[in-house]
């Protein structure tokens with residue numbers, strides 16, 4: 001009996017409020033999933049990540065297969081034990097990271113061979129090996145191996161990568177062998193071409209997956225192109241399965257994705273931006289590196305539910321950022337992750353109350369009015 005199940009709790013237009021039940025706990029959707037690339041959400045204790053409201057976090061096949069190695073993590077009890085995060089983990093298949101990080105990549109029908117960006121050692125990633133690695137990590141939601149191309153691209157190129165990804169989807173499903181205790185997601189490709197996207201979605205559904213990721217976006221295209229592709233594709237996907245928009249994004253991308261029927265999001269942005277001195281608040285993003293803050297005794301946001309937004313002056317946060325103090329990265333990572341969770345929690349409540357469009361309008365108005 002499948003131990004990972006999606007329930008649709010409410011919908012409001014295309015927006016959905018759902019829940020994914022897994023052996024390691026539930027995931028409330030729309031969900032923002034913090035990224036813990038190498039087995040840690042940078043600058044955060046696992047319990048702090050949970051306290052921000054996260055139900056699930058991401059691990060990374062590419063990084064963990066290179067160091068410390070998938071078999072080694074398995075020997076140490078799997079990724080949950082290794083990092084002491086006992087709630088759900090989603091892992092990516094590694095293909096995207098190979099194409100963006102590795103050296104001397106060679107892509108064939110079989111898979112992709114590459115040299116590690118860490119020590120130059122040779123590696124191969126195939127649909128079968130990626131499933132094996134994600135299973136060794138004991139991940140709760142795993143991804144097919146796919147090929148993601150940057151936009152803009154020629155239609156022939158988008159078609160080639162989409163059709164390869166579909167063949168790899170089939171091989172991934174076979175290698176997955178219907179494991180009951182974890183979920184396998186297919187990944188929709190097809191660039192910005194509606195016909196290719198529809199073919200990809202139909203092809204994945206005929207194979208059958210526990211969830212459907214929307215890949216090939218947030219790869220350089222303008223936001224309106226991403227939104228058009230989303231509006232075209234979510235109606236083509238099964239309403240009773242989660243939709244996961246990969247690598248997205250900034251708060252306004254996430255809000256727009258929710259309005260277009262997306263259930264799950266991941267992005268390195270909130271943690272990376274935090275380490276670079278950018279703080280996300282209800283009024284938009286504030287660059288604390290800017291010298292204008294050096295005498296500002298006001299807290300970041302005195303009405304925030306997050307104590308870290310009330311506790312220190314902007315001048316102090318500016319000081320931490322300017323001096324590159326470790327506490328700066330810690331505090332701003334927590335502030336940004338907490339804000340992303342406030343945003344998705346607010347969306348979940350608004351969908352349940354049938355008022356997602358009001359919520360979206362209020363949220364955008366606060367961003368626009370931002371007295372930062």
Ligand SMILES: Nc1nc2c(CCNCC3CCCC3)c3[nH]c(NCCc4ccccc4)nc3cc2c(=O)[nH]1
Nearest residue numbers: 035037058059060092096148215216217218246247269
């Ligand atoms: N398999 C697969 N993964 C994709 C990813 C990686 C998602 N995060 C994985 C985590 C696992 C661990 C690491 C990440 C994507 N990320 C983005 N954009 C990120 C854009 C961005 C870049 C830097 C900062 C902010 C945004 N588009 C993506 C498309 C795909 C795709 O088609 N297929």
